[in-house]
Amino acid sequence: MDSTSELPVILPQAPVLPAQRTTTSLGSKHVLVVGINYAPEPTGIAPYTTGMADHLTTRARSVTVLTGMPHYPNWQIEPQYRFRLRTREIARQVGDAFDGLAGIGQHDGLLIRRLRHYVPARQSAARRAGYELTFLMNCLSTPIEQRPDVVVAVTPSLGGAVAGARVARRTGAQLIVVVQDLMAKAATQSGISGGGGRVSAATAAVERYALRRADLVAVVSDAFRPQLHAYGVPDERIRLLPNWTHIHACGLSGPEARQALGWPQGVFTVVHTGNIGLKQDLGNLVEAARICAERDAGVRFVIIGDGSQRAAIRAQARGLGNLEFVDPLDGVKYPQSLAAADLLVVNERPGVGDMSLPSKLTSYLTAGRAVIAAVAPDGATAQELRRTDGAAHLITPGDPAALADSVLALRRRPTHCAEMGVLGRAYAQAHLGREAAAARLDAIVEECVAG
The missing domain is CATH 3.40.50.2000 (Glycogen Phosphorylase B;)
Structure with a gap:
């Protein structure tokens, strides 16, 4: 099994957030994005994590992504990644609004590190724990080439959120956690085998750990706020970041x-x-x-x-x-x-x-x-x-x-x-426009950097 390997340029499938280069306080900063789902996964969380990373590339000095091997929604690792422990990919063209990002102006582009993790063919609480833990361990053991100033961790997975919290603490970076799913709630509400009782309590403890260490927590729905309050996250550290539409209507009847x-x-x-x-x-x-x-x-x-x-x-x-x-x-x-x-x-x-x-x-x-x-x-x-x-x-x-x-x-x-x-x-x-989402994301990251 390869320990690491270079792969060619990737081109995410989904339209991303608007990409106009601007001078901001992020212009000299390095951003690390941690999330297990990423392009080319076509559905779920991946288009949004991809869009955020791509957009931040137009604002920050550099962006590094720690993500999993493509596996969703069929829960099978794509064949070209099946025998790799880690990959290193440089995205020089991203979406339909980027062209030759790496090396242009003061921006260094987008580095994607894909990390091997366990992918369960069937879902249960124990298998999900293995999924989370193997991604967490690979995140923590992967060298970070550029010390981040800001870490953006996306849930799911919890492993990514914990890894983001640990890296932020070790490097002194600011931490933003973007909550797409509440994982402790999912353990009890989704119907996963073995997901109640102790598993839910343990998941809640891990989730609380990551969220309470965030400088800002961005939620896609205000319905998540009560649970964050129960975890001890004060409302003044919670921001709303709704998902945006990542498709265009085809125009056909x-x-x-x-x-x-x-x-x-x-x-x-x-x-x-x-x-x-x-x-x-x-x-x-x-x-x-x-x-x-x-x-x-x-x-x-x-x-x-x-x-x-x-x-x-x-x-x-x-x-x-x-x-x-x-x-x-x-x-x-x-x-x-x-x-x-x-x-x-x-x-x-x-x-x-x-x-x-x-x-x-x-x-x-x-x-x-x-x-x-x-x-x-x-x-x-x-x-x-x-x-x-x-x-x-x-x-x-x-x-x-x-x-x-x-x-x-x-x-x-x-x-x-x-x-x-x-x-x-x-x-x-x-x-649900991408422009509004880009403005909200900019405001949250800028606030975190200034704070």
Whole structure:
């Protein structure tokens, strides 16, 4: 197994935050970003961590990323990385707004260090602990070539947050933790095997350790604040950093998009995208499709993506003619799949509340299609969707009959669905733009440096 190796230039797939070089107090500073998910992973947290690192490259003297081997959402390490302990990659062109960053002006570009870690084929609390611990140990044993002035650690994973805290303490750097998921909450709410009791308590202790050592904590949802307060993080150290939309609407009508993808016309198309894991509880969607098949032949369900539960969900759906599974799509076909939908689905396991905010929401709302969400009424997802003032229809999670009834009711109201889509896109344009996210990120980092 190689201990380290040079790999060629990488080109992240997703559009990133706006990239205009400016002179700031970060111009002479070095930033370290720590997070286990990164491009070329197409979904989940990776596009946001990638976007932040790329944007900071336009502000700071240099940016180094400590990340994992690409493995999400299928939970398998990509073949080209399978036998490597560490890799070292120099990104000289990033996204669609960067060109030849390394060596230009006073900026040194972006260095990506990919670190080997255990990737469990099946999810359990013990396997998740191994996943976290191996990434943490490789982070701590990897030499940092440039002493950082600012460390930005992203959860998940907790291992990355702890590593970021340890590096910041050792080097005297300022520490920002960006909370995408609350991991202790996830241990109890996601349904992972062995995730309750002692495991949840231990996870909370580790999470508390990392968050209390941060100079600033950035959360993607205000629903996370109460848990941070319970950890002893004062409100004056918490900042809101909502995720931004990392896709562009493809501009095709529904029939045009279905034609481009080779999907059938003349049916009401219901689409779910993203991770197929425990938290998503997509067995609920399968049973709703079964009910719809018995009541209306003009409804088609599509599940796009991969994840630890895909095989189990496919087995549950065996024999259903109105449900299709599609592998993860590239940056061109994914927006087309959203445009091809008449209705986009968010589905969460009953009991999931304030542990996370689905990353797919920004893409769904940008696509301008109606959204149906089977989520806890007081959870982070419901709170975010209520802010759209009508773009989403909320129903009780874990009730396939209620989901089927709502799908069929919306099928009978195409004008209302179109109005919901317009409201979603308007909300995305007003609140989920990359420019606004870039300004918030700049403000948080500048405040941390000045503080």
